[in-house]
Amino acid sequence: MGTMENETIEIRKEHEEKKDGDSRSEHKSSSKHKHKDKERDRDRDRERKDKDRKDRDRERDKDRGDKEKSHSSSKDKDRSDRDKDRDKHRDKSRSDEKMTNGHSSSKDKEKDRERKDRDKDREKDREREREKGKDKEREKDRDKERERDRDKEREKDRDKERSKDKDKEREREKDRHKDRDRKDKDRHSSSHKDKHRDKDRDKDRERKDKEKEGDKERREKPKDKIKDEPKVEETAEIAEFPKHEETHNVRITEDEDTSVFKTETEEIVDVKQEVPEAEVDVTATVETVKMEETIESDPEDVPLSKRKSITNGTDYDSDVPLSARKKIKSEVTTTTTVKKQKKRKIEDDEDEEYEEKKKKKKATKKVKTEETTTVTKKKVKKEEENVETWKWWEEKKEDDGVKWRTLEHKGPVFAPPYEPLPKNVKFYYNGKHIELTQDTEEVATFYGRMLDHDYTAKEQFNTNFFKDWRKTMTSAERELITDLKKCDFSEINAYFKRRSEENKNRTKEEKQKTKAENEKVIQEFGFCTIDGHKQRIGNFKIEPPGLFRGRGDHPKMGMVKRRVMPEDVIINCSKGTAPSAPAGHKWKEVRSDNTVTWLASWTENVQGQVKYVMLNAASHLKGERDWNKYEMARKLKKMVGKIREQYQMDYKAKEMRVRQRAVALYFIDKLALRAGNEKDEDQADTVGCCSLRVEHISLDETKNGKDFVVTFDFLGKDSIRYYNEISVEKRVFKNLQIFMDNKQPGDDLFDRLNTTILNKHLNEIMEGLTAKVFRTYNASFTLQDQLDKLTNPDDSLAEKILAYNRANRAVAILCNHQRAVPKTFAKSMENLQAKIDAKKETLAEAEKNLKDAKKEVKRSASQASKAAVEKCQKTVERLREQLQKLEVQATDREENKEIALGTSKLNYLDPRISVAW
DNA sequence: ACTGATACTTAGCAGTGAAAAC
DNA sequence: GTTTTCACTGCTAAGTATCAGT
Incomplete structure (x- = not known):
C-alpha cells in the first residue's frame, strides 16, 4: 500500500516537474525570439530563470543535502561556482594539463622547452624513419603487384590527365606558396590551443617555412615524379569515387588583417574527378560535367545575386517565395540525377575499389602487418562478394523519401537475462550482510562493478543512483537501506573483477568457441534483407540495463537504465514479415514505414529518447x-x-x-x-x-x-x-x-x-x-591542405606516414576532437621517463669512459688506447641517439595525449584522400 | 513562430586482441 | 613467455536537422 501511495506521489511530482519545465522553456524561447520589448522581456526572463534555478537548486539541495552546481545562471556568484565545479570535474576526469595549458605559465615554459627540442628532434626523426626503408621496399613491391593490373587500364587516362594536371599543378603550386604563410598562420591560430602553443607553432612554422623553401625547389623538379606515382593513383581513384579531392583545390586565402576569405575555384579538378577509370572518353566527360555544373549552379546564382541586394534591405528571410525555391529544387535534382547516373557507372567497381582503398590505408599505416590484413581482408571481401554485390547505384532512386521497398529482419537481440550473484558474494549494509531480492541485487551490481570508476565519486551520480535504486527495492529493503555511504559493494566489485580476469585467462579454444558463438548470433540477427539484398545491421543488440553515464555535468547521470523488453520495441519491416517476438512476449507495435531506415526502436527511460536499430555504416x-x-x-x-x-x-x-x-x-x-x-x-x-x-x-x-x-x-x-x-x-x-x-x-x-x-x-x-x-x-579542406603542405614526394614511406598523421592531427585540432588523457598515460609516461633517465645515466657513464680513454691516449698514445677511444665514442653516439629517440617519443606522446584522431578519421577524412595522397 | 517529436550523424570511452618491447 | 602499447571496434551519449501540429 505504501508503495502505491509513493508511486502516485512520484507520478504527480513528475507531472508537475514536466509542466514546470514546459513553462520554463516557453519563457526561454519567448525571450529569445520576440524582440519587441526585448529589454523588459529579457529582464523578466532572467528573473524567472533565476527563480526557477534557485527553486530547483533548493529542491536539489534538500534532496541531496549538499552542494551542487547551478546550471546556467546569470549571477556571477553562481557562475563562479559552476566554473569551480567544472574545473573540479575536469581535473578529475580529464587532464590537469589541459586547464593549466591556458593558465599556468611554469608548465608552459616547460612545454615550450620540450617543443623546441621536439622541433629539432623531428628532423632526426625523419632520418631515423628513412632507415626503415626496408619496410618501404617490401610495401612497394606489394603495392606494385596490386597496382599492376589496374595500371594498364589507367595508363591511357593518365597520359591525358598528366598534361592537364601539370598546368594546373603549376598554378596551384604558385598560389599555394604565396598563401601558405598566411594560411598557415591562420589555420594554426584557429586551432584553439593556447597562446603558448601558438608561439611554438610560430617557431615551428618558421622552421617549416625554411624547409619549404627547400621543398619548393625540390618539388619543382620532380614534378613528373609526382604525376607518375601518387598522382596517377589519385586521379584514378578519385575518378570513381569523387568526394573530397577537390576541397583542397579551394584555396582559401586569408588576408591576415581583414581575414577576408577568397576562393579560387578550379573547376577542372572537379572534372577530373568525374573522369571514370577507363573506357569513357575523358574529354567528353569533361564537357558534360562542365555543362552540368553550369546548369547546376546557374539557378543558384540568380537568386543569390538577388538576395545580396535584398540582404541589405530588411525583410529577407521570408522574401524568397517557397514556390520559387521549389522550382530551383527540382531543377537541381534533375541535374544531380544525371550526374549521379554518370557516377553510378563510374562507381561500378566501387565496392571492390573501396575495399582496396581501405586496405591501402591500412597498408600505409601498418607495413608489417599488411600481409596478414590483406589476407584477411581478401577473405572478407570474397565472402562479401559471395554474399552479394549490390549495385544499388544502378538502381532507380526514389525521390519521395522512400528508403526501401522490402525490409525483412529477425528483430533485435535482447540483453541476456540477469544472472544472480553466487551465494558467496555478499552485500553488506552498515557492516551487516543483507540478502537482496533479485531486482535490487541487479541494480546493486550495476553500481558495484563501477566502483573503480570516477563516476562513483560524483555526488550527482550517487544521488541519482540511490534514488533510482530505492525505487526498485521492496519496501522492507527501502526501509533498511537509507544511506548509500553505508553500503558495501566491495565483494560485488571483486567478483566482477575476478570474472573479467577469468575471462581473459581463458584458453585459446575457449575464446575461439565464444567467438564462434558470437559469430553465429551475428549471422542470424546481424543481417537484414532490404530490397532483396542482405545488409549488415549496425546495432542489432538492444542496450543492456545499467546506470546512465551522462557526460560532463549531466543532471541525470547515475540513473538506472531499465531493461528493455519486447513490449517496449517497435518493429519496422515489410508487411507480413514481422519477426516473432521472443517466447511469451509480444512487440509493442509492428509497423511498415518505408520512409525511415530503422528496423526497430524503443524509448529509453532515462531521457525519454527514442533509440533505433539501424543499418551498419557500410550498408548502402x-x-x-x-x-x-x-x-x-x-x-x-x-x-x-x-x-x-x-x-x-x-x-x-x-x-x-x-x-x-x-x-x-x-x-x-x-x-x-x-x-x-x-x-x-x-x-x-x-x-x-x-x-x-x-x-x-x-x-x-x-x-x-x-x-x-x-x-x-x-x-x-x-x-x-x-x-x-x-x-x-x-x-x-x-x-x-x-x-x-x-x-x-x-x-x-x-x-x-x-x-x-x-x-x-x-x-x-x-x-x-x-x-x-x-x-x-x-x-x-584542412586535411588536403596539410597533406599538400607536409608531403614531399621524395619522402620515405615513414616520413609520409608521419605527415599523414600530422595532417590528421591538424584536422582533429580544428574540430576540437579531444579525449581524456588515457588512464595508463601517467604510468607509461613514467616508464618512459625512467627509461630516459636510465639512458642518461649510461650516457654519462659512457662519456666519462670516453674522457678517461682520451686521457689514456694522451698518456700512452698506443694503438690499443686509440681503439678504446673510438669504441667509447661510438657507444656515446649510439646512446645519444637512443636517448633522443626516447625523448621524441615522449614529447610526441605528450602532444597526442589529448587529441582524438579517430573521430576525424571516421567522419571527416575520406579514405580516398589518404589513397590519393 | 514555437514546440516537441523524430530521425539520423557525430563523438568519446572502454574493452579487446594483436603487435611490440622487454 | 610476459608485459606494455596500440589500434580497432562496439557501444551509446550527444549532437544536428527537419517536420508536423498548434
Whole structure:
C-alpha cells in the first residue's frame, strides 16, 4: 500500500516537474525570439530563470543535502561556482594539463622547452624513419603487384590527365606558396590551443617555412615524379569515387588583417574527378560535367545575386517565395540525377575499389602487418562478394523519401537475462550482510562493478543512483537501506573483477568457441534483407540495463537504465514479415514505414529518447548518405566564396539579426564550430555557436601582439572544452561588442539567432546547405591542405606516414576532437621517463669512459688506447641517439595525449584522400 | 513562430586482441 | 613467455536537422 501511495506521489511530482519545465522553456524561447520589448522581456526572463534555478537548486539541495552546481545562471556568484565545479570535474576526469595549458605559465615554459627540442628532434626523426626503408621496399613491391593490373587500364587516362594536371599543378603550386604563410598562420591560430602553443607553432612554422623553401625547389623538379606515382593513383581513384579531392583545390586565402576569405575555384579538378577509370572518353566527360555544373549552379546564382541586394534591405528571410525555391529544387535534382547516373557507372567497381582503398590505408599505416590484413581482408571481401554485390547505384532512386521497398529482419537481440550473484558474494549494509531480492541485487551490481570508476565519486551520480535504486527495492529493503555511504559493494566489485580476469585467462579454444558463438548470433540477427539484398545491421543488440553515464555535468547521470523488453520495441519491416517476438512476449507495435531506415526502436527511460536499430555504416543506405555528405561539402566549396562575401557584407547590415547571423556564420566557417541547437535544462550545459552566451567569450583589443582578439572558452559537445584565442576582423569585433552590450554573462550572445534561422538562411543560399556542412568542408579542406603542405614526394614511406598523421592531427585540432588523457598515460609516461633517465645515466657513464680513454691516449698514445677511444665514442653516439629517440617519443606522446584522431578519421577524412595522397 | 517529436550523424570511452618491447 | 602499447571496434551519449501540429 505504501508503495502505491509513493508511486502516485512520484507520478504527480513528475507531472508537475514536466509542466514546470514546459513553462520554463516557453519563457526561454519567448525571450529569445520576440524582440519587441526585448529589454523588459529579457529582464523578466532572467528573473524567472533565476527563480526557477534557485527553486530547483533548493529542491536539489534538500534532496541531496549538499552542494551542487547551478546550471546556467546569470549571477556571477553562481557562475563562479559552476566554473569551480567544472574545473573540479575536469581535473578529475580529464587532464590537469589541459586547464593549466591556458593558465599556468611554469608548465608552459616547460612545454615550450620540450617543443623546441621536439622541433629539432623531428628532423632526426625523419632520418631515423628513412632507415626503415626496408619496410618501404617490401610495401612497394606489394603495392606494385596490386597496382599492376589496374595500371594498364589507367595508363591511357593518365597520359591525358598528366598534361592537364601539370598546368594546373603549376598554378596551384604558385598560389599555394604565396598563401601558405598566411594560411598557415591562420589555420594554426584557429586551432584553439593556447597562446603558448601558438608561439611554438610560430617557431615551428618558421622552421617549416625554411624547409619549404627547400621543398619548393625540390618539388619543382620532380614534378613528373609526382604525376607518375601518387598522382596517377589519385586521379584514378578519385575518378570513381569523387568526394573530397577537390576541397583542397579551394584555396582559401586569408588576408591576415581583414581575414577576408577568397576562393579560387578550379573547376577542372572537379572534372577530373568525374573522369571514370577507363573506357569513357575523358574529354567528353569533361564537357558534360562542365555543362552540368553550369546548369547546376546557374539557378543558384540568380537568386543569390538577388538576395545580396535584398540582404541589405530588411525583410529577407521570408522574401524568397517557397514556390520559387521549389522550382530551383527540382531543377537541381534533375541535374544531380544525371550526374549521379554518370557516377553510378563510374562507381561500378566501387565496392571492390573501396575495399582496396581501405586496405591501402591500412597498408600505409601498418607495413608489417599488411600481409596478414590483406589476407584477411581478401577473405572478407570474397565472402562479401559471395554474399552479394549490390549495385544499388544502378538502381532507380526514389525521390519521395522512400528508403526501401522490402525490409525483412529477425528483430533485435535482447540483453541476456540477469544472472544472480553466487551465494558467496555478499552485500553488506552498515557492516551487516543483507540478502537482496533479485531486482535490487541487479541494480546493486550495476553500481558495484563501477566502483573503480570516477563516476562513483560524483555526488550527482550517487544521488541519482540511490534514488533510482530505492525505487526498485521492496519496501522492507527501502526501509533498511537509507544511506548509500553505508553500503558495501566491495565483494560485488571483486567478483566482477575476478570474472573479467577469468575471462581473459581463458584458453585459446575457449575464446575461439565464444567467438564462434558470437559469430553465429551475428549471422542470424546481424543481417537484414532490404530490397532483396542482405545488409549488415549496425546495432542489432538492444542496450543492456545499467546506470546512465551522462557526460560532463549531466543532471541525470547515475540513473538506472531499465531493461528493455519486447513490449517496449517497435518493429519496422515489410508487411507480413514481422519477426516473432521472443517466447511469451509480444512487440509493442509492428509497423511498415518505408520512409525511415530503422528496423526497430524503443524509448529509453532515462531521457525519454527514442533509440533505433539501424543499418551498419557500410550498408548502402548509410553509404549513400555519407557520400551525399561529402558531395554537399564539395558543393559548398564552389559556393563558399560567395557565402563569405555575403556574410562579410552583412556585418554592417542594419538589422541586428542579420549581423548576428553573419558573425555566427563567420565563426562556423572559420572555426568549424558546431551549430549549437538549444538544449533542455535536464542535460549537461554545453553550447555551440548559436547558443553561445556572453560569458563564453571575452574580447581584447590587443592580446599577445594580436589585434581584436576573441577568446572562446566554453564546453561543447560531450562537455569537451573549447578554448581558443583568435584574432578577428575589426567589424566582427565591433559587432560582438554590440551584441554583448547591456547583457548579463548568462544571456545569449546571439539573442536573435538560432540554428533554424541560420540553416534556413543557408538553405536559401545553397540547397541542402546546413551549418554542419562547414565542418565537413573545413575538415576536408584542412586535411588536403596539410597533406599538400607536409608531403614531399621524395619522402620515405615513414616520413609520409608521419605527415599523414600530422595532417590528421591538424584536422582533429580544428574540430576540437579531444579525449581524456588515457588512464595508463601517467604510468607509461613514467616508464618512459625512467627509461630516459636510465639512458642518461649510461650516457654519462659512457662519456666519462670516453674522457678517461682520451686521457689514456694522451698518456700512452698506443694503438690499443686509440681503439678504446673510438669504441667509447661510438657507444656515446649510439646512446645519444637512443636517448633522443626516447625523448621524441615522449614529447610526441605528450602532444597526442589529448587529441582524438579517430573521430576525424571516421567522419571527416575520406579514405580516398589518404589513397590519393 | 514555437514546440516537441523524430530521425539520423557525430563523438568519446572502454574493452579487446594483436603487435611490440622487454 | 610476459608485459606494455596500440589500434580497432562496439557501444551509446550527444549532437544536428527537419517536420508536423498548434
